[in-house]
Structure formats: structure tokens, C-alpha cells
Amino acid sequence: MHPTFIMLAFTALLLVVVAVVVPRLGWIGKLLARYNARNIMVRWPITLMLLAAFTLQVGIVVVMLSFVRGLQNLTAGSSVPGNVLVLSEGSTDELFSNLGYRDVSDVERHPLVMRDSDDPDGKPLASWEVYVVVNQPLPLPIIHGRRLGCRFGEESLKLTLVEAGGPLARAGVKPGDSLSSWAGIPLNSLEDIRLLMAGKQAGVIDIGYVRNGAQLSGSLNLDNLINLERSRRFLQVRGIDDPARSLKVHNLKLVTGELFCQAGVRAYGEGDQRRTAVEAVLGEGIARTLGSDINKTSLEPGDMFSLGDSAQPFIVAGVMGSSGSTFDSEIWSKHSLVGRKFGKDSYSTIVLRAAGPIEAEELAKDLTNNFKKAALKAQTETEYYSSLNQTNQQFLYAILFVAVVVGIGGVLGLMNTMFAAISQRIKDIGVLRILGYSGPQVMLAFLFEALLLAVLGGLLGCAAGAIGDGCTANSIISSGAGGGKSVVLRMTVDTPILLAGMATALTMGLLGGLLPAINATFIRPLEALR
Amino acid sequence: MFWEQLDGSLLPLVRTPGATLQVTIYEFLIAFVVLGGLAIIPQSLFYLGFILRNLWRNKIRTALTGFATIVLVLVVTLVWTVLVFLANVTSEKANNLKAIVTERWQIPSQMPYSYAARLTEGAPREPGDVRIDPANDAMTWAFFGGTLDPQNRTRENSLFFFVMEPDRFLTMMDGIDEMSPTDVERIRAAIAVMEKDVTQVMVGHDKLVAMGKKVGESMKISGLNYQGIDMECTICCELPEGRYGQAAVMPRERLNRALDEYERKNRKAHPLAAKCLNLVWLRVPDTKAFQQVERQITTSAEFKSPAVKIETASSGVAGFLDAYKDMLWGLQWILVPFILATMSLIIAMAISISVRERRKEIAVLKVLGFRPGQILILVLGEALMVGGICGIIGSAGTIAYFNLYLGGFKFPIAFFPAFLIPNEALWWGPAIGLGTALIGSLTPSLSACNIRVSEVFSRIS
Structure with missing residues (x-):
């Protein structure tokens, strides 16, 4: 079941629990708990705004954490515990490793393989x-984030495809034509079009094209170009x-x-x-x-x-x-x-399968220390992929920073609300004290009110953030020492992330509610009733 | 005039405490001028006094709302700093543009150094071809990764050199205009030293701190990508914090000599000797010249094995940033709007509470003859005052803290280790503060206008 539904169901359940069970339990007593819950309802516009603020803030934290969890899952899912990855010594990444076949041909004959x-x-x-x-x-010419709606032949300006109804088709261009000029300027390559677009990105321009040797022209409306964002990958x-064997080694x-x-x-x-x-x-x-x-x-x-x-x-x-x-x-x-095609005739990596993680560690150590024919850097795949978590760590620190700063905003917002709630209910507090409730009880009652708001906001925030679960995103993982891999990750909202979201909400609730609640204990009953 | 200094050219200035203070004072002056201008409008001083008194009356609420605005402005400023910087470096320029020549298909690009001489000229072949001045408008790069301790390599003891012609550092590298004149002069002097003695290197401030090294000290660097090449270097200059805080610069000649020495010692060329040119930078006057140079290089038979490609710097950087595309989209379209919405909600809550508490007061004002529009101005004014002033403090504080104290916002993306908060940020804060205050306070202000006197007094009675 999708985490959003789980969180919404949990929120509903909690509301029932709060409404029915909490007022009957606890030291603060049924009356006081009911009084606080009702006060939340009475000032519903403020309550709704506060819940919305909490929802947004917790939602941001959950979405950002789900991104990092997606990266972590990716690196964890790529390694086989019994595998050893062999690179040339000093290489920080597969990209920079060079292993000559003659130098390392007997690596695979190691008894632990x-x-x-x-x-x-x-x-x-x-x-x-x-x-x-x-x-x-x-293959499509993407120019300044816009698409011409055509496909060019490799390295040429001859069009192999023109989308029906697309911007170029509307200018009269057909497949087989070659673009020859752009706004009156002769074209040499696709790069020329991209550069010319830097000068003019809207309006109508004249384009020239060659069809069966005849020079033709048409008008291209640049406003019709379709948004896209990349020119290469x-x-x-x-x-x-x-x-x-490679599939078997990688468990694929x-x-x-x-x-x-x-x-x-x-x-x-x-x-x-x-x-x-x-x-x-x-x-x-x-x-x-x-x-x-x-x-x-x-x-x-x-x-x-x-x-x-x-x-x-x-x-x-x-x-x-x-x-x-x-x-x-x-x-x-x-x-x-x-x-041969891409200029790297050597090998960059040898991946060896050992019987298990312990043997893999032993094999990696032995190859690094005792292999004499070539200097190698052997490490278990688990170790290699955890080194690629460096990027994840950077993202995680950035998220923690944002969460803390955004959380401060939430804390201050809640504090404002609770201070206002107390100042509006000074007389109520006086009555409660005369009825026999102690200062700490009143303090806990207001803290309960703040925490209740935080829990509700947190649950809604978790539910909102959980919408991101399963979404895919492009990113990069690297050890931070050059190289790295472009990856497609699946954002994951799991229990620890939901708990982190709730912890954020509760921390905000606690910090935001504590000071006003303490403030409430100093109100003297008789003065309050004057 | 001071406002002439407040455009993008102020960037080197805001790296000094005095300049930050100066610009912040300018902003406050402008705010006071605006407020003073209001004085010519009848009764505006009365409104101003009323607004200030109301804000002063509940100091805790004003302080909490203001502080919340400041911290949220900080986050938005940091995110926008990254986004604006990346948008700038990836946007095409029409004039004085830089081009990058790299290996056509492979990453990392590894070309033979024999390509350098012709590529730095733009490979002209025929009369009328564009010829680049290699001494002023071209630069070659190789990357040399090294460590102080090959047995126990860590992030701290490893460093990454741009191997290049030292004199091009000030003429061809990006971000020089972000440096203070003192830093530029210091680097100029160091370049003169490096040109005489190729063992001299420049190292970034952050890297020096991490390595525990100082200017004047020597160090032995063991090559990581250039295995088997160890170099003795002397640090002749510290590159300032910011873009080059983690970087290091070594003279091209130093690497060339090391490769020759390797060949002499081992009687065979180093495996990377034929691949020791990673990038060539060219500066061309305009897009027409770029097109011509592009044609010269891509049609030349000299650069076929490996084949090379030429692209504008912005296009090259955009390609590298592609992997971060989704994350940057999330920052721009999820994080920032969520934070702005949160700010609006916080202000909306504060103003709603304030209006709710002052219903009787507002009713009395109405009895005294205040029109709904005047009450709207009073309530909106409170929110705008807090939003605007705290926005200024937020952005100025962010610049002061990150640019002056931390040496930039260190959020490593691709090859950008840190981002200096730009001058424009001084306006983002007040704009964000005023915008979110307006949105947040509109509904409570309207509800204040619509308070019915009879209803309020009937409740009292």
C-alpha cells in the first residue's frame, strides 16, 4: 500500500484516539485535555494555518530524505557481498583505472575465487x-531548451524526420531537406543553430533550406518551439x-x-x-x-x-x-x-566472486598486499559502493541544514500561536488554577496542545511527502574524488523516514510549545481574574 | 551615486565587511527615503506611527515573526544563489565567449599534448581563417590528482591540480572578478614566481587548512591518476576561499618535465604521456568567430585520433550539470515554493492573531471615522514593515555570514565547490519579505476591514 494512504489512515486513527481516549487518560486529566482540544477547534482558522505550515515543512523534509534513501538503496542494491572489485592502484573510480591484460591475467586464478x-x-x-x-x-536538436520537432542525420543539417504539425513542418520543411540558413545567416552545423538561438529566442525568423538542390525559404515561429532541456547525455x-558470466557475477x-x-x-x-x-x-x-x-x-x-x-x-x-x-x-x-571504439583497449575493472563476505575481504586484502605482477587496488563491492555514498552524505548534510533552518521557522510560528492562545485565555487559566489544577499541570496541558498540533501537522506532512514515494529522478553518485556514475534512482519513503518526519514535527512542537507553556505557569490566579 | 554601485559590478565589494555594511545601510536609507516620501502623503506619518506602535505593543510576536522571516529568507537566498549561478554559467553569451575543446566521445577527455599547439591557435589552415592568439586567448588544462600520503590517502591529504600556463590564471579563468584586488595582486606576484621556478604551486585556502600546510612550505605529491609520478612542490600562494578554495594550480611545464623524467628513468613513456591534455580553452570575440573556429577544428584532419569536439563553455557546463537536473528542479519548484508558502502562513498567523485580539480597537477606529481602506493600510503596513525590514536583515546577514565568515556557501555540485552569495541577494530578502508579507496578510487585513462595529459592541454589552 502506498505510504500516503497508510499515513492518512494513521492520521484518522490518531484523531479518533485523541478525541476518545486521551481525554480519559493521563495526569493532566480528562477536563483539561478536552479543554485544550476544544480550544484548538475554536480557533480553527489559526489551527488550519499552523497545520498547513507544519505539513509543508515536514513534507519538505520527507521528500528530501526520500531522495537520499533512493540513492542509498541504489548503492546498496548494486553490490554483491561476496564480490571483489579490482582496480589499478591509485584509481579513485572505474573511470580512471587501467589494467593491462598481461599484468593481471592470473588474478582470477586466485584460490579464493x-x-x-x-x-x-x-x-x-x-x-x-x-x-x-x-x-x-x-538525436533531436535541442536548442536552448526548445525542440524544433525534427531529427537531423548524424553530424549534418539534413533532416531525416520532421514531426507533422511541428514548428519546422509549419515552416514548410520536409524530411530530406537540409537547413541552410537561420535568420539570414548561413549554417555550418547544429551548434550554429544553438548559438544563433542565443541572440533571438522568440518571434518569427526566416529559414532557408535546400530541397533536391533547390534553395527554398520559410518562416519559423520561434514561439512554437517545444520545451525540452538537454542537448547531450x-x-x-x-x-x-x-x-x-558477467551477469552471473553481478547477480543480474x-x-x-x-x-x-x-x-x-x-x-x-x-x-x-x-x-x-x-x-x-x-x-x-x-x-x-x-x-x-x-x-x-x-x-x-x-x-x-x-x-x-x-x-x-x-x-x-x-x-x-x-x-x-x-x-x-x-x-x-x-x-x-x-x-577500441572509445579509445580504451585495456580493462578498467575485474570483478571476482568469492564464497562470501569474509572470503571477499580476505581476497581483497591478499590481492592488494601480495599481488606482485601489478599494483592493484582490490576492495569488496560493498566497500566500493559505500565509498560512492559520499554524494549521499553531502545531500544528507544539506538536508539536515535545511530541515533545521526551516524547522526554526515552524517553531517560531507555533510559539507565536501558543503565546497568543495563552494571552487570550489568561482568565481561563485563572479559573483552572482556582479549580485546583497546579502550575505544572497547566503547563503540561498547553504543551499537550502544542504537541497535538505538531502530531497532526507531522502526520499530514508525512502523508504529503509520501506522495513522492516511487518517483524516479536522475542523480549522480560519487566518492567525491572525481568520476562517479549517473543514475536513475527511485525515491523511497520508508518507516525510518516517516519516523524522521514525525520526529521533526514533534521536536518543532516541543520547542515551540515549551516556552509559552512555561509562561502559563507563572500566571497568578487572582491577577488573571481581575 | 551609490545606486550605481548596487548593480552586478559590486561583487568584489561585498566580500569585505565594510562593503556589506555599506550596502545594507544603503538599503535601509532607501527604505527610510521611501518612508520619508510617504510623509508627503497626508496622514501617512500618522499611519506610520500607528503601525510602529502596534508592532511595538506585542514585542514577542513581532520578534518571533521577524526572526522566522530572517531564517527562511536565509534558506531561499542560499538556494537562489546556487540556481542563479548555474543559470548564469549555462546561459549563452553573444560576445567574448569561451569555447572548450575536448575529446569527442569519451569522459574524461584525454588528448595528446601534441594537439595543444594547433588547437590553441584555433587550427587555422587557409587565409581568412580565424587565428586565436595562443598567448592571450587560449589555455590548456590537464588534471593532476595527488596525495601527500599514498599509504593512507584521505580526502584531507589529497589535492587536485589544474595543470596550466600560470599566466592564464588571471586572464582566462572564471571567477577572478569575485576576488578582492589584494588577492589578485598576490596571485599576480605568485604567477611571476611560478614562471621562473616551475616547482612553485598555488593551493586554495580550504585545501591548505585541510592539509595543515602554509605558504612557503614544501610538500611531496604522489600522483594518483599519474601513477609513478611524484613531485616536490613549494607553495608560493594561497588561493582565496570560494571557487578555488579547494583547488591547486601547477605550471604545465612541471608536468611535462615530470613525464620526460619518468620516461628517462623507466625507459618507456608514462601510460598517460600521450593523453595528458584534458581540455583546451579558447576565447573568441563573437558567435560568428566561434562558428568559424568550430569549422576549422572539426574539419581538420589533425584531430581525428582521438576525434575532438568544440562547444561553448556554457554548453559544456550544462552537459555536466545534466545529472543534477532533477535535484535542481526540486530545489527550484518544490523547496523554494514550500518555504515561501510557509513564510506566508507564519505571517498570516501572526496578523490573524493580531486582528483577532484587536477587534474592539478596530471597531472603535471605525466609530471614530476610519474607513475600511485606512484599516486595510494599517494592518497590511504592519506585515509589510516586518517582512521588508527582516528581509533586508536576512539577506544582508546571509551575505555577511557566508561570504565574509564562511568563504561562500559550500554546497559542492559538479566542479563548483562553493558559491558566493551575489549582490542581487541584497534585494531578494526585502522582495521575499514584502511579497510573502503581502500574500500572508491580505486575508486577515480584509477580515479586519469587514469587522462590524455593531457586532463587536453587542458582544461586549
Whole structure:
């Protein structure tokens, strides 16, 4: 069940408890508790405003914490406790690691590395990987956060697609045309359009285009361009040798399609048009992202996409079930192909599977200290991914800072209300004291009133913040020493976060209510009744 | 005139206590001028006195509401500082723009140093091509990560060098205009030293503190990305807090010599020797020149293995910030509106309570002849007075505390370690305070106008 519903149900239950049970219990007594609860109802406009303020403040805290929890879950979900990650010594991240095959070929023969039980030769459970980040221009020309509604051919101004009814279509441009000028200025590349947009972002301009050798022109209304925000994306590519074993080492499974073949390429097209494409296995997250480029929910086996230059396209062989891990944003392909293509022929990482966490620690220590052929930095995957939590820590500190400062605002607001409540009810306090209630009892009664408001506001805030549960967001995780991974995280509102939200509300209630409540104890009965 | 100083050019000034005080006094002066201007309106002084007396009457409430406004203005100012800075660095400029040349496909970009000579000229080939002045309008960067203790590497004992031509630090790097003239002069002197002795380096204030080092001291840096390269360096200058507080600068020649030495000792080139150029910065006069240089570089056969790309600095930075896009969206569209709404609610509560307590008073005023509009002004005035004044205090206090005491707002995003609160923030505070006060007090003010005299007095009787 969604946390919002749980919190709303809990709020309703608590209201019943407050209304029915609390007045009958406790030291402050039924009469006093009922008196405080009724007073909250009587000044309902102020109560509602205060609850709204609490709801907003607790809601902010819950949403921000759910973001950090999403990052934490991601790093925790990416590591296998028995795995050891081997990098070259001094590397702070996979991105900067270089392992020569000759130098480290016998690492996988370490006795603590497990053997693949499904392999007839009992090969070691080791994944040899190269990790590169590719700076990929988007297939759609995104200019100043706006979209022309077309697709250009790779590295050219020739349009391969023009959206029907889109801004360019309205200017008379058709697929196959080449844009030649923008507001009278000749164009050399897509970058030129982006720059020219810096000067003029609204109104109507003349554009020139070439169709079958003929120079044509049209009017483009810049106000019609569609909002978008990115011009390029960083794609994380992992080149591997044996995809079946790598999946096994990382505890991942294919959800659809198949693994790439030994050669890593597949033929497509027919006759003279027959070409080869590089096969790739995609994480579910990146499959969705790349799918959105061609108006699909997700890329599927057989779909093509561009990675690097357009000389050789990539074809989806399969999609792996990687949700909740950093592999969700990765493209896996044949090491020998992507390594060469992106200028990293060596390996960046070897991931070894040990029998369990203790053996993994032992293996990591032994490789770091005793492996002589090359200087290595071996660490358990758990250790590696927890080092990537550095970003999470920074976010957490920022959230704590915001929570404290915003909380001060809430405390002061509540204090205002409670001081006003007391000054309005001085005579009531006098009567209560004459009826026999002691100063501490009156103090507790007003504190109860403040806490009741805080609890209600906290519950509503938690319910509001819990709406964010399950939402996905892009972020980055890194050790803070360069590198890092772009990830798609799922915001998570769990019990500790809801408790943190409630703790924030109660702290605000306590701090905001205490001073006015203490103030109430100093009111002298007779003076109050004068 | 003082208001001429209050535009964006004031940035170096607000880094000194005197300047912050000066600008804050200006703001208060403007506020008093505005209030004084009101004096020419009949009865306005009477209203002002009435408003001040009412605020003074319940000092605790005024103080609590004001303090709440100050702390919430602080948060909004910090968030807007980050957002405005990032919006500025990612917005395209039409003139005097910077371009970045990097490896086309891979991150991090690693190009051979042999590319540097031609790239820093803009790779002109034909007559009429744009030629960049490499001595003034170009800069190369390499990144050298090192540690003082390779056996026990920590965040504190590790540092990150920009390996570059020292003289370009003041002419090509961003954020120099945020430094005080004293800092600039100090760096200028250090650059002269670095050009004579390549073992001299500049290190940021925060990094020096973390490492426990001082200017004049020597240190041995063991390369992290450049494995096997250790360097003896002497710190000749401390870079001020803020953007370069965690950074360090080393002469390009120093790395080149270290790579040569490695080759001599090991009889083979360092693995990164052919990849030791990470970025090339170019300054071009306008977009037309950029287009031409872009054509020259991307069509040149000299830069094909690896291939390179050229983009404007703003476009490059925007690409790197993409990973933070959702978080920044959340700050802009969830956190800030929620805080502004909270501020409005806090003010609304305070004014509502105040109106509720003074129903009899307002009824008496009406009996004395006050019109609803005049009562509206009185109640709104209280809220606006608290919001405006506390807004000024909030923003000026934020600038003073973060820029002067903490050396900027340290919220590391991408490669920006800290953000200096900009001058504009001095206006954000009063604007936020007045805006939220107006929204928050509108309903209670209207309800004060609509108080029925007969109803109030019938209750009393």
C-alpha cells in the first residue's frame, strides 16, 4: 500500500484516539485535555494555518530524505557481498583505472575465487570489464531548451524526420531537406543553430533550406518551439568479454532478449543494404531513456540506437533486470569492440566472486598486499559502493541544514500561536488554577496542545511527502574524488523516514510549545481574574 | 551615486565587511527615503506611527515573526544563489565567449599534448581563417590528482591540480572578478614566481587548512591518476576561499618535465604521456568567430585520433550539470515554493492573531471615522514593515555570514565547490519579505476591514 494512504489512515486513527481516549487518560486529566482540544477547534482558522505550515515543512523534509534513501538503496542494491572489485592502484573510480591484460591475467586464478558450477571447465567467476562514459549528442536538436520537432542525420543539417504539425513542418520543411540558413545567416552545423538561438529566442525568423538542390525559404515561429532541456547525455558503457558470466557475477538476469554473441556484432538489412551492428545488452533504465527518443516506452531487442559516431549502429540484443542498481543506467557490449571504439583497449575493472563476505575481504586484502605482477587496488563491492555514498552524505548534510533552518521557522510560528492562545485565555487559566489544577499541570496541558498540533501537522506532512514515494529522478553518485556514475534512482519513503518526519514535527512542537507553556505557569490566579 | 554601485559590478565589494555594511545601510536609507516620501502623503506619518506602535505593543510576536522571516529568507537566498549561478554559467553569451575543446566521445577527455599547439591557435589552415592568439586567448588544462600520503590517502591529504600556463590564471579563468584586488595582486606576484621556478604551486585556502600546510612550505605529491609520478612542490600562494578554495594550480611545464623524467628513468613513456591534455580553452570575440573556429577544428584532419569536439563553455557546463537536473528542479519548484508558502502562513498567523485580539480597537477606529481602506493600510503596513525590514536583515546577514565568515556557501555540485552569495541577494530578502508579507496578510487585513462595529459592541454589552 502506498505510504500516503497508510499515513492518512494513521492520521484518522490518531484523531479518533485523541478525541476518545486521551481525554480519559493521563495526569493532566480528562477536563483539561478536552479543554485544550476544544480550544484548538475554536480557533480553527489559526489551527488550519499552523497545520498547513507544519505539513509543508515536514513534507519538505520527507521528500528530501526520500531522495537520499533512493540513492542509498541504489548503492546498496548494486553490490554483491561476496564480490571483489579490482582496480589499478591509485584509481579513485572505474573511470580512471587501467589494467593491462598481461599484468593481471592470473588474478582470477586466485584460490579464493569461486568457480562457475555451470561451466564444464569450471572457469572462475570473474568479470573482465572496461568502463567508459560516452558523451552522446541527442538525436533531436535541442536548442536552448526548445525542440524544433525534427531529427537531423548524424553530424549534418539534413533532416531525416520532421514531426507533422511541428514548428519546422509549419515552416514548410520536409524530411530530406537540409537547413541552410537561420535568420539570414548561413549554417555550418547544429551548434550554429544553438548559438544563433542565443541572440533571438522568440518571434518569427526566416529559414532557408535546400530541397533536391533547390534553395527554398520559410518562416519559423520561434514561439512554437517545444520545451525540452538537454542537448547531450552521458551514456555509461561497459565492455565485457563473457556476458553470461558477467551477469552471473553481478547477480543480474536478462528480462527479455538474449546475450550478445561471441563476435558481438549482428547483421541487419538485406542485399546491398546489408550491414553489421554492434550488439548490446541494456539496463532497464537506459532502455527506457533511449526508447523515449523514438517515442517508445522502452527499447526492445532488435531496436537500433546510436552510440559514438554513426559509422556502426548498435542493436539491442537483450534487456537486463537491473532495477535498483547502478547497472540500470548501463549499456553492456563486447569489450573488444567498445574498448577500441572509445579509445580504451585495456580493462578498467575485474570483478571476482568469492564464497562470501569474509572470503571477499580476505581476497581483497591478499590481492592488494601480495599481488606482485601489478599494483592493484582490490576492495569488496560493498566497500566500493559505500565509498560512492559520499554524494549521499553531502545531500544528507544539506538536508539536515535545511530541515533545521526551516524547522526554526515552524517553531517560531507555533510559539507565536501558543503565546497568543495563552494571552487570550489568561482568565481561563485563572479559573483552572482556582479549580485546583497546579502550575505544572497547566503547563503540561498547553504543551499537550502544542504537541497535538505538531502530531497532526507531522502526520499530514508525512502523508504529503509520501506522495513522492516511487518517483524516479536522475542523480549522480560519487566518492567525491572525481568520476562517479549517473543514475536513475527511485525515491523511497520508508518507516525510518516517516519516523524522521514525525520526529521533526514533534521536536518543532516541543520547542515551540515549551516556552509559552512555561509562561502559563507563572500566571497568578487572582491577577488573571481581575 | 551609490545606486550605481548596487548593480552586478559590486561583487568584489561585498566580500569585505565594510562593503556589506555599506550596502545594507544603503538599503535601509532607501527604505527610510521611501518612508520619508510617504510623509508627503497626508496622514501617512500618522499611519506610520500607528503601525510602529502596534508592532511595538506585542514585542514577542513581532520578534518571533521577524526572526522566522530572517531564517527562511536565509534558506531561499542560499538556494537562489546556487540556481542563479548555474543559470548564469549555462546561459549563452553573444560576445567574448569561451569555447572548450575536448575529446569527442569519451569522459574524461584525454588528448595528446601534441594537439595543444594547433588547437590553441584555433587550427587555422587557409587565409581568412580565424587565428586565436595562443598567448592571450587560449589555455590548456590537464588534471593532476595527488596525495601527500599514498599509504593512507584521505580526502584531507589529497589535492587536485589544474595543470596550466600560470599566466592564464588571471586572464582566462572564471571567477577572478569575485576576488578582492589584494588577492589578485598576490596571485599576480605568485604567477611571476611560478614562471621562473616551475616547482612553485598555488593551493586554495580550504585545501591548505585541510592539509595543515602554509605558504612557503614544501610538500611531496604522489600522483594518483599519474601513477609513478611524484613531485616536490613549494607553495608560493594561497588561493582565496570560494571557487578555488579547494583547488591547486601547477605550471604545465612541471608536468611535462615530470613525464620526460619518468620516461628517462623507466625507459618507456608514462601510460598517460600521450593523453595528458584534458581540455583546451579558447576565447573568441563573437558567435560568428566561434562558428568559424568550430569549422576549422572539426574539419581538420589533425584531430581525428582521438576525434575532438568544440562547444561553448556554457554548453559544456550544462552537459555536466545534466545529472543534477532533477535535484535542481526540486530545489527550484518544490523547496523554494514550500518555504515561501510557509513564510506566508507564519505571517498570516501572526496578523490573524493580531486582528483577532484587536477587534474592539478596530471597531472603535471605525466609530471614530476610519474607513475600511485606512484599516486595510494599517494592518497590511504592519506585515509589510516586518517582512521588508527582516528581509533586508536576512539577506544582508546571509551575505555577511557566508561570504565574509564562511568563504561562500559550500554546497559542492559538479566542479563548483562553493558559491558566493551575489549582490542581487541584497534585494531578494526585502522582495521575499514584502511579497510573502503581502500574500500572508491580505486575508486577515480584509477580515479586519469587514469587522462590524455593531457586532463587536453587542458582544461586549
